[in-house]
Amino acid sequence: MVEEIVVIEGDGIGQEVVPAAIDVLEAIEPEFEFVEADAGDATKAETGAALPDATYELAANADATLFGAAGETAAEVILPLREAVGSFVNVRPAKAYPGVDALRPETDVVFLRENTEGVYSGHEDRLSDDLSTLTRVVTSSASRELAEFACEYVMEGRGPANGPESGFTVAHKANVMRETDGRFREEVLAVAEERGIDADEELMDAFATKLPLDPTQYGTIVCPNLAGDVLSDLAAGLVGGLGLLPSANIGHENALFEPVHGTAPDIAGEGVANPTAAILSAAMLVEYLGHQDEAAAIRSAVESVLADGPRTGDLGGDATTEGVTAAIIERL
Amino acid sequence: MVEEIVVIEGDGIGQEVVPAAIDVLEAIEPEFEFVEADAGDATKAETGAALPDATYELAANADATLFGAAGETAAEVILPLREAVGSFVNVRPAKAYPGVDALRPETDVVFLRENTEGVYSGHEDRLSDDLSTLTRVVTSSASRELAEFACEYVMEGRGPANGPESGFTVAHKANVMRETDGRFREEVLAVAEERGIDADEELMDAFATKLPLDPTQYGTIVCPNLAGDVLSDLAAGLVGGLGLLPSANIGHENALFEPVHGTAPDIAGEGVANPTAAILSAAMLVEYLGHQDEAAAIRSAVESVLADGPRTGDLGGDATTEGVTAAIIERL
Numbered sequence: 001m002v003e004e005i006v007v008i009e010g011d012g013i014g015q016e017v018v019p020a021a022i023d024v025l026e027a028i029e030p031e032f033e034f035v036e037a038d039a040g041d042a043t044k045a046e047t048g049a050a051l052p053d054a055t056y057e058l059a060a061n062a063d064a065t066l067f068g069a070a071g072e073t074a075a076e077v078i079l080p081l082r083e084a085v086g087s088f089v090n091v092r093p094a095k096a097y098p099g100v101d102a103l104r105p106e107t108d109v110v111f112l113r114e115n116t117e118g119v120y121s122g123h124e125d126r127l128s129d130d131l132s133t134l135t136r137v138v139t140s141s142a143s144r145e146l147a148e149f150a151c152e153y154v155m156e157g158r159g160p161a162n163g164p165e166s167g168f169t170v171a172h173k174a175n176v177m178r179e180t181d182g183r184f185r186e187e188v189l190a191v192a193e194e195r196g197i198d199a200d201e202e203l204m205d206a207f208a209t210k211l212p213l214d215p216t217q218y219g220t221i222v223c224p225n226l227a228g229d230v231l232s233d234l235a236a237g238l239v240g241g242l243g244l245l246p247s248a249n250i251g252h253e254n255a256l257f258e259p260v261h262g263t264a265p266d267i268a269g270e271g272v273a274n275p276t277a278a279i280l281s282a283a284m285l286v287e288y289l290g291h292q293d294e295a296a297a298i299r300s301a302v303e304s305v306l307a308d309g310p311r312t313g314d315l316g317g318d319a320t321t322e323g324v325t326a327a328i329i330e331r332l
Numbered sequence: 333m334v335e336e337i338v339v340i341e342g343d344g345i346g347q348e349v350v351p352a353a354i355d356v357l358e359a360i361e362p363e364f365e366f367v368e369a370d371a372g373d374a375t376k377a378e379t380g381a382a383l384p385d386a387t388y389e390l391a392a393n394a395d396a397t398l399f400g401a402a403g404e405t406a407a408e409v410i411l412p413l414r415e416a417v418g419s420f421v422n423v424r425p426a427k428a429y430p431g432v433d434a435l436r437p438e439t440d441v442v443f444l445r446e447n448t449e450g451v452y453s454g455h456e457d458r459l460s461d462d463l464s465t466l467t468r469v470v471t472s473s474a475s476r477e478l479a480e481f482a483c484e485y486v487m488e489g490r491g492p493a494n495g496p497e498s499g500f501t502v503a504h505k506a507n508v509m510r511e512t513d514g515r516f517r518e519e520v521l522a523v524a525e526e527r528g529i530d531a532d533e534e535l536m537d538a539f540a541t542k543l544p545l546d547p548t549q550y551g552t553i554v555c556p557n558l559a560g561d562v563l564s565d566l567a568a569g570l571v572g573g574l575g576l577l578p579s580a581n582i583g584h585e586n587a588l589f590e591p592v593h594g595t596a597p598d599i600a601g602e603g604v605a606n607p608t609a610a611i612l613s614a615a616m617l618v619e620y621l622g623h624q625d626e627a628a629a630i631r632s633a634v635e636s637v638l639a640d641g642p643r644t645g646d647l648g649g650d651a652t653t654e655g656v657t658a659a660i661i662e663r664l
């Protein structure tokens with residue numbers, strides 16, 4: 001059975017890097033069926049909805065979705081899409097690659113970010129002219145589901161070599177959010193204990209100081225939704241920026257893959273965007289669908305091109321998106 | 333009238349660095365009256381309360397308070413103390429000093445952190461065996477009060493030279509927390525506009541990527557409570573750690589000063605803790621009380637010693653707390 005992949009380019013350089021990633025996917029086995037769908041600022045301008053129902057439905061029923069980027073409407077697009085695929089964990093690797101300028105080249109971390117609740121649960125109220133509130137939600141079930149994923153992840157040897165030996169670090173703010181992050185922390189540590197996994201913990205503010213000071217202390221990091229958002233973006237700053245970072249939103253029967261970068265309006269339309277993050281996101285997709293060897297092949301082609309192949313302007317080169325993509329395909 | 337300063341050493345190296353800071357304060361004019369008070373882990377073990385009512389009352393009625401550090405009970409001590417002094421803003425400078433190893437020596441930022449609400453408002457509920465919630469609070473009044481302070485701060489030329497020219501950057505997550513951070517963002521930008529101050533804005537996750545990539549883009553940063561906690565700790569990682577960073581909790585008629593570091597149990601009791609953060613916190617206290625020249629004198633003595641004077645183990649030296657303090661006093 002041919003696997004169906006929904007492809008949402010979105011806005012800006014999404015329209016350049018997603019086609020590049022598809023070119024790479026077309027160069028490997030197996031053959032996928034690609035179904036295009038719309039979302040983003042331009043879609044909203046045309047149809048009134050940043051994420052049309054049809055796109056939501058396609059993503060919800062696909063084998064996997066590859067998304068590019070959206071502009072002003074990013075939150076309106078990505079948050080419902082994560083829900084459409086039933087994603088409970090956002091997997092965000094941040095690794096410095098040989099040949100790429102990085103503030104901390106020894107960084108090799110993966111954030112496993114809770115992907116459904118925390119401050120993202122969407123319950124906000126304007127209670128008076130002066131006062132607004134947001135209800136931050138933490139459940140044991142979501143915390144445990146994330147922790148189970150983290151344990152499997154580490155047990156399968158998918159985590160980076162750095163960090164607590166065959167374990168993970170939980171980052172939270174349970175000294176202030178005692179009940180909510182207290183619940184999160186307790187459940188994650190309990191699952192780790194049940195599964196025989198070593199788990200360290202760190203307050204998220206202390207983590208933000210310690211990661212730049214010595215990133216090799218950390219490998220796999222498990223955290224609530226907003227903590228994962230901010231701390232993984234911090235790690236991006238240590239490996240040279242968002243330009244190369246892929247991400248995966250994993251659910252039980254579906255998943256969504258997206259580069260961490262945005263629409264890059266300054267260079268959009270010029271054919272010079274770096275396709276690496278989108279191509280590495282496609283590699284995560286291929287791995288998710290069970291094609292480990294092909295995922296590894298894409299990754300090593302990307303790493304080889306980063307080391308000595310053509311590079312786009314963000315990495316100090318003058319190659320085009322097409323040039324880099326062709327080089328990656330050649331080295332597959 | 334002699335100003336009354338409440339002194340709370342707390343736990344661990346708080347008991348070494350606070351006396352060092354008092355030695356410095358005793359070496360300058362004017363004369364202060366120091367009143368000692370207890371708080372922290374040891375106080376809790378003895379009295380059952382990490383922050384005894386008597387300490388709360390003393391801080392509430394002082395001209396200013398100097399606090400050291402607390403261990404496990406840090407949140408139980410520091411959050412009520414901030415309330416006791418009616419603090420609405422936490423001022424957190426993070427500056428790399430000549431002579432100190434820093435990942436980004438060009439960093440010179442000041443965070444103005446909202447100090448009363450956000451996720452710190454303390455409303456949490458255990459709604460079921462599975463579900464806990466926290467009510468995140470944002471008011472226009474607290475947001476505007478912070479923004480007024482930020483405008484004065486910048487207009488008086490107290491902000492660092494880096495960053496938006498004679499302005500500040502607002503960091504928030506209003507794309508997700510639309511109502512609460514939306515209110516915060518809107519009020520802060522409105523006050524800046526009313527006062528004729530340039531204000532940039534940045535999503536807090538993007539800020540976490542961009543600060544390590546190029547800290548010189550930022551000078552004064554205005555943010556909600558938890559954002560300020562995490563982002564200022566990130567800046568600490570860029571200037572070499574928490575060891576040198578002071579902070580001020582400012583209210584309308586009272587204030588509380590504390591080094592950003594903790595109790596450092598590994599070196600507590602050995603007389604080798606770095607007193608710099610406590611002494612710089614004392615400088616902020618002196619400045620708050622209106623003694624600008626004396627504050628400047630303390631700061632330049634500290635900088636001079638950091639550049640070529642004796643240094644403690646954390647900075648690669650072998651001086652004692654006393655040795656460093658004596659050198660600073662000598663250079664006043």
Ligand SMILES: CC(C)[C@H](C(=O)O)[C@@H](O)C(=O)O
Nearest residue numbers: 074075078079229507508537
């Ligand atoms: C666009 C925004 C809603 C999103 C988030 O906060 O999750 C983005 O920052 C990300 O991390 O993918």
Ligand SMILES: CC(C)[C@H](C(=O)O)[C@@H](O)C(=O)O
Nearest residue numbers: 175176205406407410411561
């Ligand atoms: C101890 C803790 C409650 C406190 C905070 O979160 O504000 C600390 O991290 C700080 O930043 O002073």
